[in-house]
Amino acid sequence: MVYVIRRDGSYLARSLSLSQAMTEREPDEVPHPGRSGRRQGLLERDSDFDAVHRLIGWQKLGTGDMAAAVGLDLDAVMSPVESYITQSRLRSVAINILLLLICVLITWLIMRLQRHRAMLQAIYDVLPVGVVVTDPQGHIVDCNQMSEQLLGLERKVQLSSDLSRFEGRLYHADGSRMSAAELPGMRALLGGELVHHEEVGFIHPAQKAMCWLSISAIPCSDAGYGVVIAFIDITHSRNHRQAVEHIAFHDALTGLPNRRLLSDRLNQALSRTARQPGRLVVCFLDLDGFKPVNDKHGHDAGDALLMEIAKRLQKVVRTGDTVARLGGDEFVVVLNGLGSAQEMDDVLERIAAAVATPVELGASQTAQVTASIGVAMHPEDGDDADTLLRYADQAMYRAKQSGQCICHFRREGRESVVW
Numbered sequence: 100m101v102y103v104i105r106r107d108g109s110y111l112a113r114s115l116s117l118s119q120a121m122t123e124r125e126p127d128e129v130p131h132p133g134r135s136g137r138r139q140g141l142l143e144r145d146s147d148f149d150a151v152h153r154l155i156g157w158q159k160l161g162t163g164d165m166a167a168a169v170g171l172d173l174d175a176v177m178s179p180v181e182s183y184i185t186q187s188r189l190r191s192v193a194i195n196i197l198l199l200l201i202c203v204l205i206t207w208l209i210m211r212l213q214r215h216r217a218m219l220q221a222i223y224d225v226l227p228v229g230v231v232v233t234d235p236q237g238h239i240v241d242c243n244q245m246s247e248q249l250l251g252l253e254r255k256v257q258l259s260s261d262l263s264r265f266e267g268r269l270y271h272a273d274g275s276r277m278s279a280a281e282l283p284g285m286r287a288l289l290g291g292e293l294v295h296h297e298e299v300g301f302i303h304p305a306q307k308a309m310c311w312l313s314i315s316a317i318p319c320s321d322a323g324y325g326v327v328i329a330f331i332d333i334t335h336s337r338n339h340r341q342a343v344e345h346i347a348f349h350d351a352l353t354g355l356p357n358r359r360l361l362s363d364r365l366n367q368a369l370s371r372t373a374r375q376p377g378r379l380v381v382c383f384l385d386l387d388g389f390k391p392v393n394d395k396h397g398h399d400a401g402d403a404l405l406m407e408i409a410k411r412l413q414k415v416v417r418t419g420d421t422v423a424r425l426g427g428d429e430f431v432v433v434l435n436g437l438g439s440a441q442e443m444d445d446v447l448e449r450i451a452a453a454v455a456t457p458v459e460l461g462a463s464q465t466a467q468v469t470a471s472i473g474v475a476m477h478p479e480d481g482d483d484a485d486t487l488l489r490y491a492d493q494a495m496y497r498a499k500q501s502g503q504c505i506c507h508f509r510r511e512g513r514e515s516v517v518w
Contacts, residue, residue, distance in 0.1 A: 100146070100153065100170040103160075106133040111165065116148035123147070132157035132166035143173070210322045229312075233325035237261045237288050240324070249312065249332055251304040262288065270300030270309070287316035287326045298333065310334045350424040352402055353409035361423035361431055365484040368421075368435050372477060377436030379477040380443055383491035385499060386428035386454065388468040400460045404468065411453035416446065428468075431488070447472060471499040474508045 102113040108125030153170035229246035283294040294316040348360035393401040421433040454470040473495025498507035
């Protein structure tokens with residue numbers, strides 16, 4: 100509703116019930132826009148003409164002898180919102196009550212498994228969670244349909260087995276096999292340990308591939324049973340998490356460790372030096388002649404060259420060494436446990452030779468780059484990762500200033516042509 104009203108409460112115009120309003124004037128006891136001392140405002144009231152409850156916003160015009168107002172039917176405006184809020188609250192309450200009831204029912208039914216087997220089977224067979232129940236000796240006495248699907252074992256096979264059946268088929272997160280005593284179910288059964296969401300690898304008989312389960316195990320000796328084991332398939336989520344972690348700690352182009360992972364690897368190597376003989380060497384590499392490759396052949400060719408250099412560096416270092424890319428054409432190689440200066444020189448020569456070997460770029464095009472290498476050694480040049488990286492970087496710049504294909508040793512202050 101839209102209307103214009105005088106100071107005395109009489110109407111000049113009204114979008115609804117105009118014929119009635121033009122002969123009427125708002126009573127003095129009724130608040131209305133014309134009478135207010137303010138220039139604008141809001142009021143809530145019922146209409147005298149159609150009894151509709153409205154929220155009215157008004158603004159005085161000119162000298163204030165008249166006011167224009169717009170009124171919205173509060174019931175019409177708020178009804179959909181209130182209905183949605185009410186429905187949402189009801190749905191939320193219903194869902195919460197349903198979840199609570201399911202949890203209570205499952206717990207209650209498992210504790211009374213012997214007397215309520217039929218009801219329990221009907222309920223927990225529809226759960227998206229595998230469930231296995233054992234007696235105090237570890238023999239499987241019950242399981243649900245999801246456990247058949249996740250373990251690849253029929254119900255009758257499971258019921259004729261015990262937990263030792265899974266020895267050698269479950270794996271730790273690092274890929275090593277679990278012994279019988281390490282199985283989550285065995286730890287809960289024999290040691291009374293409460294196992295929560297432990298990630299376990301499992302070779303599925305049908306898929307012939309490693310899948311990953313999140314396993315929880317609860318001792319139930321007080322109820323006359325051994326252990327209740329619940330597990331879900333987390334293969335997809337685990338693979339997704341590892342992919343995200345790989346992106347966070349690896350170079351997107353070459354797949355090599357990035358600066359964050361390099362720092363972690365270098366700190367681990369420094370920790371090992373106290374327990375293992377040998378020298379820790381940090382080599383900082385910068386490619387000479389990389390920019391002309393980009394300028395001449397394009398960035399795709401430059402990327403191809405960087406990927407090939409990364410593969411070559413990984414091949415020439417030993418197992419346990421680390422090759423990382425810091426960005427651009429800068430690489431870092433961490434060499435662990437070098438026994439002698441000659442061994443270090445041999446590795447550096449292999450690195451320089453691998454970089455300097457021409458790279459095929461396709462269409463009968465080749466490119467060749469070399470490397471300026473800066474070397475810092477532990478403990479001679481420093482005892483922490485940041486110091487070693489900084490000194491190796493400084494040594495690399497000195498090598499680059501001296502000429503291509505040069506290796507500069509920070510503390511020894513010597514340079515050698517390694518290719």
